[in-house]
Amino acid sequence: MPTAEEIERIHSEAQESGYAAGHAAGYETGLANGRDEGYAEGVARGREESTRLEALMQELAQALSQSDQQLADQLLTLAVELASQVLRHSLRIQPELILPVVREAIATLPAHHGHPLLFLNPDDAALVRSHLGEQLSHNAWRIVEDAAITAGGCRIEIGASEVDATLQSRFRRVIDTIGARSDWLAPPR
Structure with missing residues (x-):
């Protein structure tokens, strides 16, 4: 040119x-x-x-x-x-980066009644249990291991409410905000 x-x-x-x-x-x-x-x-x-x-x-x-x-x-x-x-x-280097994600996802929920479920990748679940397990069990949280969730993200369900803080959803929100394509968000094979 x-x-x-x-x-x-x-x-x-x-x-x-x-x-x-x-x-x-x-x-x-x-x-x-x-x-x-x-x-x-x-x-x-x-x-x-x-x-x-x-x-x-x-x-x-x-x-x-x-x-x-x-x-x-x-x-x-x-x-x-x-x-x-x-x-x-x-x-991969700092798997504890999941902890602020979990805390932020929990903080977005209004006061709740019932038995909240925290869905995590199995590798992240072990880390969250060791760092936040006592606090979560005290508030009746149950951690559910879900291999379909990419490490670094989580999903919360409580009654009819859901918080999707998976890695793909968080990236998709950023990408949608800047107006770019998001076809690369497919989970790695």
Whole structure:
């Protein structure tokens, strides 16, 4: 793709070329037909050439704009993929990052009656039991191991209420907020 300086240079050269061609044609026609007719015809040709060049410049500007948008979309997709990989790697290195997620999910629930269920990946369940087990059992929480939940996320059910704090749902909310595609959110195979 041409740079802005190259586009400006092409535009200037095209204008100069169009002007010179119109001037030369007008001059020649003026010599052949008399000065007034040749001048008017030269001006008309110059305007036609200028209009044609302006249309070309608009097409070029539109193509550049589309290219910029495609590049921005590709960069956003790359940034989201990198964030996903960094998060998954961080969760492998620091699995205790699940603890604030669980606390935040519990805090979003209104006062409850009944027996709340906390669904966690089996690896996360062991960690949550060791760090929050006493507090959860004191408030009648039951931890349910669910291999379908990706490590780093959880889901809570209490009566008709549900809090979805799975990794995929949290990422989907972020992605929806910034308006990007979320097809990469499928769980890893």
